[in-house]
Amino acid sequence: MRAGGILTPRRGLQTGWALTTTGRLFVPVALLVLAYQRGGTGALAATSVALAFIGAVVSVVVGRLGDRTHLAHVLMGVVCLAAASLVVSMIAAVLEWPLLVCLAAGTMACGLLATYRPLQASLFPWLVHTPRDLASANVAAIGIESAASLIGPLLAGVALLTTTPDRALGVGAACVLLALLPVAAVRLPESYGHRERDSTQRGSFLAGLFVLFRLARGGAFPALAGVQTFARGALNVLLVLLVLEDLRVSEDTVGWLWAAMGVGGLAGAALGSRILRVARLLRSFAGGVFLWGVGLLVLAAGSSPATAAMGMFVIGVANAIEDPGLFTSVPRLAPKEMAAQALGAVEIVVCVGMALGSAAAPGLAAAIDVRPAIFAIGVGVILVALLYWPSLSRMDRATVVTDASTSLLAEVEVFEPLPLVVVEHLATRLTRNDYAPGEVVVREGDAGDTLHVISAGRAAVSVAGSPRPELGPHDVFGEIALLRDTPRTATVTAADDLTTYTLHRTDFLTAIQGDCAPVETLASARLRRDGVLDP
Structure with a gap:
């Protein structure tokens, strides 16, 4: 915990998401009304076009920057620039500077704030300890966005009722400025500095x-x-x-x-x-x-x-x-x-x-x-x-949805936070594997990018030759592989006739985040679940 136990990095990231999303959904309302009042229908349309295109362009630039730079620093830079842009937009509007200055600064701020979502998705795996935590964090992010989609426009209505659109922009700026406090609490573990950069083609x-x-x-x-x-x-x-x-x-x-x-x-x-x-x-x-x-x-x-x-x-x-x-x-x-x-x-x-x-x-x-x-x-x-x-x-x-596969995943703790529709989707991506007694399922030191869920049978586990407790139906192994390609830390062998279902990490992360492109740089090789085997 930081700041006297008030904010953990994860809560700081989520609080920043709530404030910036509220601001991002507030600002366009005031900005579009202002554009129409001062520039007519043409300025209104141009502002709406800019809101669509600038977000896409800024996302590409920030995404490339995030590949090469400390993600927490990129996030702080994005929020700082967005806040500064909104302040400039408000000042330009209040002092009646050229309308282009106000609208350009405001739309740039919205474009910058739109990058918070992918940056957050890239940061979460460094701030959680299990795939279940990651799933919970992403579900919470969706809930926060849904609430902000109501609160942002609602605040805009109140602001436009009580003041003019130019001054109303100050409310959006205040939301983003407040977000700087929780975002400052985002600290990544030391292992982030030793991460492997993604060299794969996008x-x-x-x-x-x-x-x-x-x-x-x-x-x-x-x-x-x-x-x-x-x-x-x-x-x-x-x-x-x-x-x-x-x-x-x-x-x-x-x-x-x-x-x-x-x-x-x-x-x-x-x-x-x-x-x-x-x-x-x-x-x-x-x-x-x-x-x-x-x-x-x-x-x-x-x-x-x-x-x-x-x-x-x-x-x-x-x-x-x-x-x-x-x-x-x-x-x-x-x-x-x-x-x-x-x-x-x-x-x-x-x-x-x-x-x-x-x-x-x-x-x-x-x-x-x-x-x-x-x-x-x-x-x-x-x-x-x-x-x-x-x-x-x-x-x-x-x-075709296999009810048995869906039921199997629904009983696994890792997948508890996910909606049923997502679990059903993951069930369609499972691959069945059958092993004879004594057959090696995964070997310590081998590369791993799949999660195994045991459907039937028992599995013997050993680490550096030392036995560990056996695994049985509904147990999982290889869960950290859902976050990052990392060598297996144990050998798992079929103790009797064994059936497992495997899930590739890209399927899991795509299902809960909507984009698996940056996944190779997301998770630390040191992520461990206390007391839980992670081959």
Whole structure:
């Protein structure tokens, strides 16, 4: 513990995530309203486009920097620069400097804050002692983000109600400045300095796009993700126009409506935890996109803020159902060695879709008015979702989930923190292995990148020739291999007829983090579970 026992490095990282995510979701609301008030529809659209593209560019730069530099220092630098950028943005707005200065600094801050998620994912394995801790940390991170998706816009609504958009930017800056305190508590173990740098090729984004297009008939994944993010980018612009030009209510309503989407996201997450299964993932993906269209139709049909809030609530539910379907299905269906590249391609589609939607929105609004533009986009989203529904449904029904494998993993402590849908996904990636009595399963000193779960039989264990307690059904060995390729620290031999199921570490980390690309540099060879064997 640090600071008198107040913050551990892990809690510091999570607290920083909560504050920066709240700030990142607060700032665009104030920034978009300010852009419209001072620069009109053109500045509003340009700001929305910049929010999409700058985040992607900064993520690449910070990712490369993280490969070569101390990750904790990179994180602190990112938060410091984001805080400074927000302060500059606020000062530029209050003192009425050129609008470009304010918007450039604000969008740069949002882009920097978007890199906190991958940096956090890279830091967690250095701050935990078991894969179970890692899974718990990632589940907590998702919960924090869901809460911030409500709190950030809610704060924006309050700030815009009580002050002007330029001064409201100070609230976002305060959130990020406060994050510097917990982020300063992030200290990595000494073993981090002796880590091996990743020398493997990351693979091209073009190769990832090619894989993404081939995952389902007709390029269903990029098509559905593209149309949904096009709608999201357009909504950034059209929602401001709807509030200020059509409904003619105060600008704080923009914050309340985004907060309604956050409430829908929380409700959708609760619903998703009950209905999501591996055999329903693709239908959840397409169904979530369909609901996006329904939400847009509700938004377009209403003539009051209450109806608009209902539409945003439906969109929030749709988001929470769609995202798990997309980000779990891609690594499940892609070749193992291309899963990270395929997920990277999803991010490209997201950025391009949002940018195109933001750029197209002003023209649509000018041509057919705001509400008809929202309605037209909603109809388009629904039609694309319906187009791909039959083929994705057939793929879902063809998915084979072995109940026995799922039950086996569900009873293993390592996997307890994971949602059932993720456990079911991992069950589809298991490989069965049968060993005769006396056969060596793993040998001390050999390279290891798989976890073994014993399904039946007993296994004898020895370390440097000295016997250790036997392992039996539901016991695991090789768990640190889920965090890092590291030599086996013990020899495991079948004591009788032995059946194990193996899981490759990239499958596990992809399932719980959504991106396994940086995994080789993440975990220390000194990670140990006290009192638990880790061959």
